[in-house]
Amino acid sequence: MAPPSTLPTGVPAEGPETTSSTPTATAGGVQQLLSADDVTRVVDRIAHQLIERAASSTSSGDGLSDLVLVGIPTRGAPLARRLAARIEAFTGTAVDVGTVDITLYRDDLRTRGVRALEDTRLPDAGIDGRLVVLVDDVLFSGRSVRAALDGLRDVGRPRAVQLAVLVDRGHRELPIKADFVGKNVPTSRTQQVRVRLAEVDGEDGVSVTDA
Amino acid sequence: MRRHLLESADLDRADATLVLDTAAQIESALAGREVKKLPTLRGRTVVNLFFEDSTRTRISFELAAKRLSADVINFSAKGSSVSKGESLKDTALTLEAMGADGIVVRHGSSGAPHRLATWVAGSVVNAGDGTHEHPTQALLDAYTIRQRLGRLEGVRVVITGDVLHSRVARSNVWLLHTLGAEVTLVAPPTLLPVGVGSWPVTVSYDLDAVLPQADVVMMLRVQGERMNASFFPSAREYSRRYGLDATRMAKLADDAIVMHPGPMNRGMEIAADVADSPRSTIVEQVGNGVSVRMAVLYLLLGGPA
Amino acid sequence: MTLLIKGAQPYGEDAVDILVRDGVIAAIGEDLSVSTGRTIDATGLVALPGLVDLHTHLREPGREDTETVLTGSRAAALGGYTAVHAMANTDPVADTAGVVEQVWRLGGDAGLVDVVPVGAVTVGLGGTQLAELGAMADSAARVRVFSDDGKCVSDPALMRRALEYVKALDGVVAQHAEEPRLTVGAQMHEGDRSARLGLTGWPAVAEEAIIARDVLLAEHVGARLHVCHVSTAGSVELVRWAKSRGVEVTAEVTPHHLLLTDAQAEGYDATFKVNPPLRTAEDVAALRAGLADGTVDAVATDHAPHAGEDKECEWSAARPGMLGLEQALSVVVDTMVDTGLLTWREVADRMSVRPARIGRLAHQGRPIAVGEPANLVLLDPAARAVVDPAALASKSRNSPYAGRELPGRVVHTLLRGELSVLDGKVQK
Ligand SMILES: [Zn+2]
DSSP, rough: OEEEOOOOTTOOOOOOOSSSSSSOOOSSEEEEEEOOHHHHHHHHHHHHHHHHHHHHTTSSSSSSSGGEEOOOOHHHHHHHHHHHHHHHHHHHHOOOOOOOOOGGSSEEEEOOOOOOOOOOOOOOOOSTTSSSEEEEESSSHHHHHHHHHHHHHOOOSSSSEEEEEEOOOOSSSSSSSOOOEEEOOOOOOTTTTEEOHHHHHHSSSSEEEOO | OOOOOOOOOOOOHHHHHHHHHHHHHHEEEEEETTTOOTTTTOOOEEEEESSOOHHHHHOOOOHHHTTTTEEEEEEEEETTTTTOOOOHHHHHEEEEEEEEEEEEEEESTTTHHHHHHOSSSSSSEEETTTTOOOOOHHHHHHHHHHHHHHHOOOEEEEESSSSSOOOOHHHHHHHHHTOOOOOEOOOOOGGGGTTGSSSEEESSSSSHHHHHOEEEEEEOOOGGGGGGSSSSSHHHHHHHHBBBBBBHHSSSSSTEEEEEOOOOOOOTTTTHHHHHHTTBBBHHHHHHHHHHHHHHHHHSSSSSO | EEEEEEEEEETTOSOOOEEEEEEEEEEEESSSOOOSSSSETOOOOOOOOOEEEEEEOOOOOOOOOOOOHHHHHHHHHTTEEEEEEEEEEEOOOOSSSSHHEEEHHHHHHOOOOOEEEOOBBBBGGOOOBOHHHHHHHHHHHHOOEOOTTTSOOOOOHHHHHHHHHHHGTOEEEEEOOOOOOGGGGGGSSSSHHHHHHHHHHOHHHHEEEHHHHHHHHHHTOOOOOEEEOOOOHHHHHHHHHHHHOOOEOOOOOOOHHHHHOOOGTTTOOOOOOOOSOOOOOOHHHHHHHHHHHHSOOEOOOOBOOOOOOGGGGGGSOOOOOBBTTTTTTHHIIIIIIIITSSOOOHHHHHIIIIHHTTTTTTTTOSSSTSSSSEEOOOOOEEEEEOOGGGGGGSOOOTTTTTEEEEEEEEEEEEEETEEEHHHHHHHT
């Protein structure tokens, strides 16, 4: 189940933030980090980086047939599809996309409770021997990524697994690092980072909320 | 989701749908995988407490629990302290002391899982109690119908056989009703409970009359011994009036399906060529049983203890 | 031995003083006083003749782990009883003069209530051969009520002979009306709930068919018949019909059938398993109406103690029966008095006068009047309390009223002028 979007309507959105200083909340406690246009730009940039990475990691061709983008639900899934669409737009080559639901691999079910599962779908060609890029919206403790890695291990043996995230907000609890980052956002632990995507939330944007 | 699964009568539509959706997700997550195992219930202990022999149900639960990485203990009443007169309560307290997180119980006495649930802290899953309920069977039946027909709302389900003594019938009546299906019970009046009039079903004594409108025909096992208590004159007469053979099956709509919870009495309530026909979901039901039971165990045991 | 009871309200009417001397009511009047003996203040308390139970299982001999004549007598006294009929389904069965005399002597030793043994109708409750009814009647126990309770005398020919035979003894057959072929494996009332709960049904017709047969038999042979624990609207109707024909039939209803319904089976707590089973709300209403108009003559407890392990188990494995002696009067206050269905005089009639008459107990069920035996109960009708099974005097804990708040507290009980209960405390 998708966590609800918490951006209150009527809060004026600020202009795009370009520095990497700790965001300070407005009077409403909500600060816009990325506008819809910013999200589009960031996705395009990561798409370009993926194209380069695919090409550099293969000895022949563009390497895109080797690449699989695997989104972590909820918002990693549409993000992966967007990246694939952009890559196809830039190169004319379709890229395989999948999703891996990590709920059954989480180590925090006992404290956070069970939740409804989301889709796990992998391309027919599988992931064995390929370059898998996990896609998620926010990188925080790293536990979701750890669960996704466990999930991938049970479905195949990729040549390599890399990680792309829209936002890296720090506070890692595991030795995990993203290979592609849309925006680094220093936050305090108590703040909440909200990513909104049109496919799930009806609009694009990233904001941070004081707890 | 509640702490226990004791009867389908207390599942609301949201709970029931959550189980079915979860089962579908688990099935697709595991589809085509070599490693059909998930770490979800690692460190949790599930006890299969079977006071009645039912190898198929026990194996189904065992596989479900193992695929979720739970530790599984099979506690069969035969040859154990239970057969030496230990009470259900003492058994429950023993399992409790051993730290069972979940107890899957099959018992010949209606309501035994309810009693058990009052004595243990863990979750209790009813795997069939007397002539009361068998909720995971109903969930897997509903799952199978949804999978085959794509829906449950408005689906016309005919349940035929020994409704009086059938926990499968009771569980299906409540669950299918909750999920929006229309249930018709068909049986000789002797095999319908007094009080069936209060159930949300249509009752008929005439199988031939209801078959043409049915989307699903679910055949219940009928024990031949029932004739000794005059529930019907003979197995032959029962089979003629209420058995599903090829002639009767021909009255079904083209996409109607035939279900049976097993074990079947071939030649009694169902003819062999019907059981083996493409309409039959009997083999799918077995496979779906594992997915549905995984979903139940995940939802009951996955969260905070 | 002198006891002065100040300010009691006989039958809930005007307050008076009651002077008890040598086991007899010596005077009733205003502002009585005595120079010696004890005086108790009974202001606000209702005085009734000591209650008489036609149907008690005291479990001795045989199951002294669940109840004894002594513990059952204590429970009875605390419930306001001065006489109880001890059912015959003990081990050994009370089917000989020897066993009934043993029970009778144990009752005398306890000395809290008159313990009146019921004799079995058939040898070993086997339903095939008459027990020595005459020998039991002639014994020191002076048995007048004969019953195979727990089992039905289902053989119609045998029932006919029993009805006929006890005429010579001024006795009565108390029938547990249950056609056994209709209740094979039965667990609860057969109806909507049994259908859903998957418990084998105990149909009303199994009780009613026997009552219909028995009243016709009693009419045919001109004998007295008593029907134990009627539980259905149809049974009340049959008894009413039989009485209108002049049949000498009497009937009893239990407190639990006046209060509880088959809804209690939800959750499968076997405390609520009883035989005959708890019925529907319609049946409860008919039983109350029958008791109110006198069709049903008596309230009888069917007090049935059981060990914990016989109740803390699967419903179908549990033994049927529930405690009743200590809460019977409270349940009657709750269901019949507070609802306006019975006056206090009628309570006395249904719980003392008529049961004593049915059991042919000359010194029980007598009016509160000068010269009568001082068998009395004094209760506070306004006091309400939550039933705590752990606090019961019975050796067993299978009370269906656990946790339920009920009105009416028995404060004092007198057996032949002796206080068996004082201030809610049993004296022996
Ligand atoms: Zn009885």
